[in-house]
Amino acid sequence: MTKNPSDEQFTTVVIPHLDDAYALARWLSGNSADAEDIVQEACLRALRGLDRYAGGNARAWLLAITRNAAFTWLARNRSKALVATEDIETLARADATTPEEALIAKAGTAAIELAIAALPPPFKETLVLRDINGLSYRDIAEITGAPLGTVMSRLARARGLLMAALGRPETE
Amino acid sequence: MSTGNETLLAQAALDGELDAAGMLDFEDRLAANTSLAAEYGRLKTLREVMRRELVKPVAPAPLRQRIAAMAAPSIAPGAARTAPPWQAMAALAILAAGLGSASTLLALRPAIEDTNLAGTLVADHKRGLLSGRPADVASSDRHTVKPWFATRFALAPKVADLGPQGFPLAGGRIDVIAGAPAPVLLYRHKEHFISLTALPAQGSLPPRAFVIDGYSVQVWRDGGTEYWAISDIDPAELASFRQFFDAANSGPEKNG
Numbered sequence: 001m002t003k004n005p006s007d008e009q010f011t012t013v014v015i016p017h018l019d020d021a022y023a024l025a026r027w028l029s030g031n032s033a034d035a036e037d038i039v040q041e042a043c044l045r046a047l048r049g050l051d052r053y054a055g056g057n058a059r060a061w062l063l064a065i066t067r068n069a070a071f072t073w074l075a076r077n078r079s080k081a082l083v084a085t086e087d088i089e090t091l092a093r094a095d096a097t098t099p100e101e102a103l104i105a106k107a108g109t110a111a112i113e114l115a116i117a118a119l120p121p122p123f124k125e126t127l128v129l130r131d132i133n134g135l136s137y138r139d140i141a142e143i144t145g146a147p148l149g150t151v152m153s154r155l156a157r158a159r160g161l162l163m164a165a166l167g168r169p170e171t172e
Numbered sequence: 173m174s175t176g177n178e179t180l181l182a183q184a185a186l187d188g189e190l191d192a193a194g195m196l197d198f199e200d201r202l203a204a205n206t207s208l209a210a211e212y213g214r215l216k217t218l219r220e221v222m223r224r225e226l227v228k229p230v231a232p233a234p235l236r237q238r239i240a241a242m243a244a245p246s247i248a249p250g251a252a253r254t255a256p257p258w259q260a261m262a263a264l265a266i267l268a269a270g271l272g273s274a275s276t277l278l279a280l281r282p283a284i285e286d287t288n289l290a291g292t293l294v295a296d297h298k299r300g301l302l303s304g305r306p307a308d309v310a311s312s313d314r315h316t317v318k319p320w321f322a323t324r325f326a327l328a329p330k331v332a333d334l335g336p337q338g339f340p341l342a343g344g345r346i347d348v349i350a351g352a353p354a355p356v357l358l359y360r361h362k363e364h365f366i367s368l369t370a371l372p373a374q375g376s377l378p379p380r381a382f383v384i385d386g387y388s389v390q391v392w393r394d395g396g397t398e399y400w401a402i403s404d405i406d407p408a409e410l411a412s413f414r415q416f417f418d419a420a421n422s423g424p425e426k427n428g
Contacts, residue, residue, distance in 0.1 A: 007243040008243075010242070010243040011240075011243050014239070014243075015236075015239065015240060015243075018231045018235075018236060018239060019228070019229075019230050019231050021231070022229055022230070022231035022232075022235070023228050023229045023230075026229040027229075032229070032232070035229070036232065036235045039231065039235060039239070040235065040238060040239065043239045043242060044242065047242055047243065100214065101210075101213055101214045101217050104214060104217050104218055104221060105217050105220075105221060107221050107225065108225060109225040109226065112221065112222060112225050112226060113226070130187065131219070131222055131226075132226065132228055136187075136189065137184070137187065137189050149180075152180045152183055152184060153176075153180060155183050155187075156179050156180055156182075156183045159183065159215060159218060160179075162218060163214050163215070163218055166218070166221075167214070
């Protein structure tokens, strides 16, 4: 009936980063009820795997587990959402016209959320880890298991798609 | 138009991933390349818009509580208790039995079994409260609770509503005690819950009351049934609950 050391560790390692885990799960799954299931599953995995946590960046560790739990969950419940996307190292770019920038600046919450939700999974998770969770490229590379260059190109691609979606006049 | 490599550099510059030398080099490129400068401008706008419009989701409080409970399933929120080890209590019981009677060995076994069983029942009581769903069937109406049990047990437990006496019925659930399902009635007293478990009586033992892990326990018999009442209310209040329950069930049970 007493707390054991791994419970103490769980409290100091996992609990502080719950919001980050929830934010990532929320964006990857697209709704809050699924996000709760994913986070709960991720925390169970974290609790069981605490002895494998070797110290270091606890947030990146928990987010890596959350990401894996999210993909397991999505594969089981929504296999259609997980169409593999090739990493395109040669980047398609939007034309450099200035009205586009003005349109982007006017985008509202709903339009941005819609545009992010429409991103292919690898681009979406990279963008969320960077712009919502605020992680460094190095952490993102570690979490996703992708090389740094791939992280950078995915991020560029994600932002390119967002800018194209938000900068299109007919989307409003 | 910028090359792919310059697009990557623009991301890194935006995200603060370039060192000072890299940033200087990038600024030189920006000055020389208008399309790169335009792209960088759009990227900065996109980031500003995202920061302005997007709120980072926050984990809901119930989720937070469920996860905190994973680490410490034995600690009730806001009511951490220091649990006296059961072994020590059993040792006390041995001592008391040894002092009080010559039949030490006979008294010893029930004391240990009581302690183990009480530990299980207290744990079930706490688990029910922690899960936020202490009852499988939540109802203050005994005409709902009794039939619910009747469909699950050959012999449904006696269900009395003690609302007028200050102990309204809150529902019922089924716990597994020593490998067998057992009916548990749930009563409310002010802000507290009482779990009342009905077990088949074995042997003959007098009524008894004790406190374990901060919880009051009352054990008594009625015919072939042994009742275990567990709650965090005062032992005296739990004793009066027992009296009300006995009184309501004495004589033939009222129909319906």
